[in-house]
Amino acid sequence: MLVKEFLAQLPTLFDNWGMETMQPKQGEWGQIVDRVVQQHTSNFYALVDAACGYLEPGEVFCEIGCLAGGNLVAGLQNNPEVLAYAIDLYSPDGDEVEQKTGFLQGNLTHFDVLDRVCFAHIGVDEFFEDLRNTESADQFGVYIYSFVPDYRQALISLFLVRPWLAKQAVMVINNSQTPPVQQAINDFLAAEPAAKVLLDWQMADHGVFGSQGLAILVWDADNQVSEINPLIVGAVAMETSADKFAKLLAKSTKKKVLHVGCGPYNPNALPPDLRTENWQEIRLDIDPKMQPDILGTITDLSAVPDNSVDAVYSSHNLEHIYDYEVPLALAEFKRVLKPGGLTWLVVPDMQLAAEWVVKGDMDDQPLYTSPAGPVRALWMFYGMGTSIPGTPYMAHKTGFTASGLRGRLTVAGFRSVEVWRGNFNIYAKGYKKI
CATH class of the missing domain: 3.40.50.150 (Vaccinia Virus protein VP39)
Known part of the structure; x- marks a missing residue:
């Protein structure tokens, strides 16, 4: 050819x-x-x-x-x-x-x-x-x-x-x-x-x-x-996204939180500390059906300028990309943050899921109920794409422990990293160097 x-x-x-x-x-x-x-x-x-x-x-x-x-x-x-x-x-x-x-x-x-x-x-x-x-x-x-x-x-x-x-x-x-x-x-x-x-x-x-x-x-x-x-x-769409982002930045003087992988609109999706009257949420998702403010992916935030947001929040997204892509995503988060800006992550707690597997229960007892349905240890390892036909993008491609996630954020250059476990999740915060 x-x-x-x-x-x-x-x-x-x-x-x-x-x-x-x-x-x-x-x-x-x-x-x-x-x-x-x-x-x-x-x-x-x-x-x-x-x-x-x-x-x-x-x-x-x-x-x-x-x-x-x-x-x-x-x-x-x-x-x-x-x-x-x-x-x-x-x-x-x-x-x-x-x-x-x-x-x-x-x-x-x-x-x-x-x-x-x-x-x-x-x-x-x-x-x-x-x-x-x-x-x-x-x-x-x-x-x-x-x-x-x-x-x-x-x-x-x-x-x-x-x-x-x-x-x-x-x-x-x-x-x-x-x-x-x-x-x-x-x-x-x-x-x-x-x-x-x-x-x-x-x-x-x-x-x-x-x-x-x-x-x-x-x-x-x-x-x-x-x-x-x-x-x-379709590059015009990306330019339009960038223009739209600039308008969102100019919309108010509030601090801006970029909600990566936002999913459908939910006024309570952000942590309480990020949904006060001091914060303006900018929603980003790969799926246009979610009606986000910006179309983009977790590893490509090209519509978002450098040093433009005060916080990046991402809940249950990192596990959906390949392990080698995690540094790319964290680098994008760091790039768009202002100096001193906060990244806040939530991922499934694979240590806890492994403890259930050791007990011999991977797919019987629901550990908790999510908006997508009862979550078993099987889903924590492999994602809901293992059980629901036609949802391969919901498969899990990597996983994290608390120490592992801390290490990823540290290697990516984030400072003052905090990590804690609870509700079958791992939560992490890190700050861009001033």
Whole structure:
């Protein structure tokens, strides 16, 4: 896959690139939209067509979740040398499978690309197992994940494809702004240095691509495109967040507490010392449904200027990031604090949870009741994502004891660190050096 050439051309393919009114400059994509009646738009089809146009000889196009075949048609009809794998698992109902498979084949036949598509009605795991068993030598230069926005399916689709990716390949991931898919992408990038972000379309607007966000990753096995700067679409939203933050700072002369990972609004969420009339709460969360003042993540507070808040409060957030990310989060907290500013943390008490496990009770006796439900030792170790389907972002990826959390804050440069235990939690305070 000629990644550099593809990336250079991509913004030139569209009028109003990066805007909600974006449309392809060329191509009769409306015919596919009208024929296949599926969720993708002309913009998505133009992108797939361009990507397949930069495949090198012998490279193959593969799509997980082909639905009615719109992307297959878009990728193949203008690129007559390209072959494709198409995988989907419609339903266990035989009649529905026959109906949807027939519709797919009819669409591929209508656009005269049926003979270049190898379709399999199987799951992701089974498809890649079949590839291994047949010792396939095919190399995927363009790989699209359009399957269900599920954490496990998205993550295994990214991990299992690795042996069949060309040395340079693009991986197009649909619905990238849904929390399960977003988490799968982040976890894959953290584990795979050969994968890099090529395009991060952060606008979750169905009118642009027919999906909630779009991510394109580049698989760069030989590190040949390391100098490429990713295209970030949605930076205006980050600028708006920064502008909004400046307005919040100017709103009053009260001391400012940045509530990181605030969740839904709760007037009693902050500790009593931080919710007096002397304090102004600024809410930050990764999930727009929480209606925060600022969108951001615990490891990226880029919308918040240096030395701008008097306190940072974060309750039950650090355990949801990987252990190696904890110093990044603490460094961000320290960066945004004014000299002498306070960071106040709450995390589960893993020493207490371990004591219950030693007693032989990990998942029977609730230790306490949280807004999410009864919390057992199992949840304290692994998070509610272990028990509630569709909540992988609520999984725990690290844990803390009182001495361990004290050490983390000290190493991060916080002074006068105080740590105490209670109510199945560890509480910690630390201050930025004046």
